[in-house]
Amino acid sequence: MQKRRIAILGSTGSIGRQALDVIRQHMDLFEVELLTANNSSELLISQAKEFNPNSVVICNEEKYKEVADALQPHYIKVFAGMQSVCDLVGSESIDIVLTSMVGFSGLSSTIAAVKAGKTIALANKETLVAAGEIVMKLASEHRARILPVDSEHSAIFQCLMGSAGADIEKIHLTASGGPFRTWNKEDIAKATRAQALNHPNWSMGSKITIDSATMMNKGLEIIEAKWLFGTEGDKINVVVHPESIIHSMVEYADGSVIAQMGHPDMREAIQFAFSFPERLTLDNRKLDFAQLGSLSFFAPDFEKFPALGLAYEALRIGGNMTCIMNAANEAAVAAYLQDRIGFYQITDVVRECMQGADFVAEPDLDAIFATNEETLIKAREIISRI
Ligand code: MG
Numbered sequence: 001m002q003k004r005r006i007a008i009l010g011s012t013g014s015i016g017r018q019a020l021d022v023i024r025q026h027m028d029l030f031e032v033e034l035l036t037a038n039n040s041s042e043l044l045i046s047q048a049k050e051f052n053p054n055s056v057v058i059c060n061e062e063k064y065k066e067v068a069d070a071l072q073p074h075y076i077k078v079f080a081g082m083q084s085v086c087d088l089v090g091s092e093s094i095d096i097v098l099t100s101m102v103g104f105s106g107l108s109s110t111i112a113a114v115k116a117g118k119t120i121a122l123a124n125k126e127t128l129v130a131a132g133e134i135v136m137k138l139a140s141e142h143r144a145r146i147l148p149v150d151s152e153h154s155a156i157f158q159c160l161m162g163s164a165g166a167d168i169e170k171i172h173l174t175a176s177g178g179p180f181r182t183w184n185k186e187d188i189a190k191a192t193r194a195q196a197l198n199h200p201n202w203s204m205g206s207k208i209t210i211d212s213a214t215m216m217n218k219g220l221e222i223i224e225a226k227w228l229f230g231t232e233g234d235k236i237n238v239v240v241h242p243e244s245i246i247h248s249m250v251e252y253a254d255g256s257v258i259a260q261m262g263h264p265d266m267r268e269a270i271q272f273a274f275s276f277p278e279r280l281t282l283d284n285r286k287l288d289f290a291q292l293g294s295l296s297f298f299a300p301d302f303e304k305f306p307a308l309g310l311a312y313e314a315l316r317i318g319g320n321m322t323c324i325m326n327a328a329n330e331a332a333v334a335a336y337l338q339d340r341i342g343f344y345q346i347t348d349v350v351r352e353c354m355q356g357a358d359f360v361a362e363p364d365l366d367a368i369f370a371t372n373e374e375t376l377i378k379a380r381e382i383i384s385r386i
Pocket residue numbers: 150151152221
């Protein structure tokens with residue numbers, strides 16, 4: 001394998017840090033070209049000193065001087081602001097762009113990377129939820145390959161390998177069920193933020209961990225799967241699998257089901273996106289089936305987790321509705337993390353925004369940005385009334 005040069009957008013977040021761990025294990029095969037972070041200047045500086053990228057971007061302009069002063073002796077170029085990320089991702093010297101920033105804010109830089117024809121290791125699922133049709137169309141126009149990093153979608157992608165052209169009968173998207181899987185609705189309604197942030201299997205950032213507790217994360221992933229694999233919502237089945245050993249499955253017309261398995265460890269999916277189609281060694285925990293003994297599966301509870309139903313509905317309606325759902329959810333999760341609303345009010349805010357939405361059937365990119373802005377304003381109004 002020829003050495004691959006990687007840009008990590010969001011390098012100080014959970015996925016970004018795990019990506020650097022993958023690179024650390026294969027310094028002969030991967031090279032860091034660009035690191036970007038929103039706010040965490042100290043960690044960004046130490047990552048840059050260790051991996052010696054060509055450039056770094058700190059999005060928060062107030063922290064530019066701190067980062068520039070620290071890295072100047074190392075001959076690493078330092079830039080500030082979101083626009084710099086968009087300007088740099090298209091650089092000649094970059095082969096793969098890992099999009100591991102959080103939420104809708106990742107859309108413009110992802111589009112810039114797609115337009116430059118880069119291979120995208122996609123971890124920012126909100127990009128496809130908000131603008132899946134536009135992003136996939138641009139990717140095919142600019143021959144940008146999109147490789148999934150979300151563990152479920154990496155699994156599906158791997159289950160599809162060697163079956164080119166075969167019809168997918170069903171995608172079985174596995175869900176851990178989150179921390180409230182076995183709780184009753186009354187207790188979930190009163191859950192504290194700390195309880196919602198305590199995910200049983202995966203260690204992730206706070207936004208996605210709350211999304212896992214509401215199961216909106218699975219809702220976002222249904223929409224992500226539709227765009228990545230061209231599968232309609234009625235062929236995407238969610239199955240709760242608390243052990244998170246099977247990362248997802250594909251069922252074919254003959255009833256044969258292919259599953260991809262492993263202990264929950266995001267580095268597996270990140271590394272496969274970096275090394276595809278090759279497989280490399282990884283210092284992780286291997287499966288011992290005799291020790292596992294059994295695996296369990298349950299149907300999801302749409303009553304306890306209304307976000308799932310909202311996501312199927314948004315996908316069925318199409319247009320800008322999935323963008324509306326995503327924006328409302330981002331605003332509501334932020335408010336929940338600040339203790340401003342209760343747990344079930346997250347999905348109440350999403351539902352209310354979806355019901356009162358200005359629907360656009362065929363949004364272009366400008367309409368998507370406008371929808372996101374308008375929905376954030378609307379969601380914040382609803383939140384302040386609560
Ligand atoms: Mg996932």
